[in-house]
Amino acid sequence: MDKLNVLTLSLVIPGGILCFVAVRMLWKYKVFNQLLVLLLCLVFLSGGGLAIFSGLDMASYHYLSDGKPAAVVHFRRESDGQFSAHVKDHMGHEYIQKLTGDYWQLDARVLRLNKHMFRDIEPMIRLEYFYALNVTSRKAASIERSAELLHTSSDLIDSWPFLKKIPWIDRFISLQVTSTMKKPVTDKTxxxxxxxxxxxxxxxxxxxxxAP
Structure with missing residues (x-):
């Protein structure tokens, strides 16, 4: 017999015996009933935890009514030559940050419910980052976010990596990550x-x- 087969059998046979003994012991002491309850509890805990986790994440999104802008952005040149960027979202939350750059971009996450199942429901949006882009380096750096921003919780909670692994989730909801085109930074624009x-x-x- 091949040496490899002998080595395989020398591991498989004792392993099978140990598994058989373990199953007999579990059956004899009726542990299977407890295991089923334990597994069921784990399933409920996992589902409940994911639901809570997702709910806390969804709280940072807000419905965007038709015809209402997602954000208003304007710039003012400061005495030191830098620009102050004022970004106000559709909920009225505003943050201000000095920046040095020639162009800017804004990105956001958008949640959309299935229109066939949920009619007349507006998309939900959460502003993510505001970028200042330099012409020479083309590097983007997110500005600091104030404590009143809606999306501050996203640094700690992001349920989408888990939700998108659910095969049927896209039948009910979809996530879009979108950005504006690059726009120039000019005074009072x-x-x-x-x-x-x-x-x-x-x-x-x-x-x-x-501009104010």
Whole structure:
């Protein structure tokens, strides 16, 4: 007999015996009933934990009504030559950050429910990062986020990596990560950021010269 087969049998046979003895002991002492209860509890705990985890994550998203901009962005040149970026989301939350850069971008996460199952329900949106891009390096750095931002919880809670592993989840809900196109940073310029079917779109406002 081949040496490899002998080695395999020398491991498989004792292993099978040990498994058989273990099963007999579990059966004899009626541990199987307890195992079923334990497994059922683990399933419930896992499902409940994921539901709580997802609910806390969803709390940072907010419905965006039709025709309402996702955000308003405007810039002011400071005395030191830097720009202060003012970003106000559709809920009225605003954060301000000084930046040095030639272009900016804003990205967000958008949750959409299945339209066939959930009619007349607006998409839910959460602003993620605001980027300042330098012409020379093309490197983007997220500005600091204030404590009043809606998405501060996303640093600790992000349920989507777990939810997207569920095979049937896309039948009910979908996640879109979208960004605006690169736009120039200029003094007293106001941009209106809208959510379209293609994602976030930033357009210069007609009242740019009267920026606050």
């Amino acid at each position: 106001v941009y209106i950021v809208n959510l379209t079917n293609l994602g976030l779109v930033a357009e210069k406002s007609r009242v740019a010269d009267n």
